[in-house]
Amino acid sequence: MPLDTGDYFLSAANPLANVDQRDLERLAMRLFERPDVRAARARAEIMWRRVTDRLMPADQMALFDDHVSDYCFKCTLVAANTDANHPRILRVYSEGGQWFGHKVPGAKWGGDNPNNTYRIIPVAAGGRYELTGQRQVEPSTYVTFQLVSNSTTSATLASLEQLDMEIDEDGRYRLTLDDMPAGKRRNHLQMPAGTLYLFIRDSMGDWERQQPDALQVRRLDPPTRPPLTEDELAATAIRNILSDVFYAYYAQRLFFNxxxxxxxxxxxxxxxxxxxxxxxxxxxxxxxxxxxxxxxxxxxxxxxxxxxxxxxxxxxxxxxxxxxxxxxxxxxxxxxxxxxxxxxxxxxxxxxxxxxxxxxxxxxxxxxxxxxxxxxxxxxxxxxxxxxxxxxxxxxxxxxxxxxxxxxxxxxxxxxxxxxxxxx
Structure with missing residues (x-):
């Protein structure tokens, strides 16, 4: 990974092992155990149970607690990386795992693809951002960049496929995001009002050799406020946990119709x-x-x-x-x-x-x-x-x-x- 990264990447072989991922997972786990977030989790469990406990077979209800945990931690993990003034990169929608000296809970939901690496970066209209990427020696088969406007990352505002971008011979590329039209810039996304995240999918056909892109992000213009506090992030997690139930349930029902x-x-x-x-x-x-x-x-x-x-x-x-x-x-x-x-x-x-x-x-x-x-x-x-x-x-x-x-x-x-x- 020939990015000029300093101490950001914590593994020579795995670009997902980085400072942002480690610190945001730890932050999300702290938020997840706060009393106010735990209360929201209990309310979400009631909401889910009231629309499913008579519909689901017994072997599926045996998975209910795991489902609620995955769903609620997904909502909390997304909330932990909400600060568009101080953007960081976070893998989401993943099976749980042990690394960095901690055991991160699962966050699977919504038809997650285990062959994808999903990452989110908080961005907002009015800001100017630069994403620097490095394709790996064995790169992902297919990579997309989407601007989304909601916490479920299901409302796409704009999309760019990596195969349409300019990439240097060494695999380096630079993607810019701001309020201006792309014009002749192939590696640019114009952010409309309401943009919440840049959502990145690396689809890996060959797990044994391929790795997702190494990514770093920076805001080019000065931030408009200090970093969000944990109280503010917890409030977002609570809102996500309670409001996202409706879309998550809708997504489930698509398969039943x-x-x-x-x-x-x-x-x-x-x-x-x-x-x-x-x-x-x-x-x-x-x-x-x-x-x-x-x-x-x-x-x-x-x-x-x-x-x-x-x-x-x-x-x-x-x-x-x-x-x-x-x-x-x-x-x-x-x-x-x-x-x-x-x-x-x-x-x-x-x-x-x-x-x-x-x-x-x-x-x-x-x-x-x-x-x-x-x-x-x-x-x-x-x-x-x-x-x-x-x-x-x-x-x-x-x-x-x-x-x-x-x-x-x-x-x-x-x-x-x-x-x-x-x-x-």
Whole structure:
């Protein structure tokens, strides 16, 4: 990482291990345990329970406490990095982990993609900002920068894809943000009134080699006030915890409004997703003796993945079980399409999706980045079959694995996942 960073980065190999991340996580954990924030958490738990406890199956209600904790810490973590006068960079919407000498709680919610690194930077119209980035030796497959206007980062005001930016031969780039139009500046975002965050997604197809960009931010004009106090940040956390329930519940219900099949691909921007993304949603109820076969095309997309979520719309535990596959992890069929099998037991198919013992799961398939305008459009199909008849129902030449190969697949997954919390 050849940025002139001084003591900012705390790891030579992991750009996410930096001073901002360490200090903001510690701040968020302090806020999370304040009596006033804990009271808001208790109110949010009541709000969630009143609209779900008679709807959710027992195995999903067993996850209720974890869901509420993830949701409330997500709200608190976002609130901790709210100061646009003194901007910092923070990874959000992540599974919990142990690093920096502390154990950070989970913050999964809203259909989080475990193959993404999500980061937020507080910015505001009227300010002038500069983001300096460094692509890694093995960079992310797909990176986007969005200006958003709410605490759920679901209301996009403007968007810029990294593939449209000017990047130096050594991987360095500079993105500017202010009130002025971009004009001929390719690396610029104009901030309209109401801008709250710059929201950055690094999508990593290959966990074993790729790393997200190394980023630093600075405000170019003088701040208009001293840093926000912890009392002010706690008030924002409380507001987020209580008000974001409504959008979070709406996002969950998107998956329930349809038959048990993958929906036709469509843009995600209208419901708070990435505006340049095509996605397909599914909700499946599985018995022990059933399987779901899902087959999709590549559509020339730069980045693709498929991810399983619980009914709270949190990605399933991702380190030790194959609950997701990216374009670098999935194996193609003989015809170039990609077939996945969702089943309670391992069917020996390379592209198996493990529901972690849950009989109801939500599925999200994404296509991102379409450099070839002549490529075929995204397509997907799904059907439920008896597990005993799976073999005859599969398309020809679906890739298989032995138990030993599955163990190796999971071992690679674990080692790659652990890089996300590495400090060395």
């Amino acid at each position: 349809g038959p048990q099949m993958m929906t036709p691909p469509e843009g995600a921007g209208s419901v708070g997703g990435l505006v340049t993304q095509q996605g397909s949603l599914g909700h499946f109820t599985l018995r022990e003796d059933e399987a779901v076969i899902i087959t999709a095309n590549a559509a020339g997309a730069t980045y693709r993945d498929i991810v399983l979520h619980d009914l709270w719309l949190r990605s399933l535990p991702n380190r030790d079980r194959q609950i997701s596959l990216t374009n670098a992890q999935m194996a193609p069929d003989a015809d170039g399409r990609f077939t996945y099998v969702l089943s309670m037991a391992d069917p020996g198919v390379h592209n198996w999706l493990n529901p972690c013992g849950l009989h109801d799961v939500l599925v999200l398939h994404r296509w991102q980045g379409f450099p070839d305008p002549d490529a075929e459009a995204p397509s997907i199909e799904s059907r439920k079959v008896a597990l005993a008849r799976l073999e005859e129902a599969l398309p020809p030449a679906v890739a298989k694995v032995t138990p030993r190969q599955r163990q190796a697949q999971i071992a690679r997954r674990q080692a790659a996942y652990d890089r996300r919390f590495a400090v060395d």
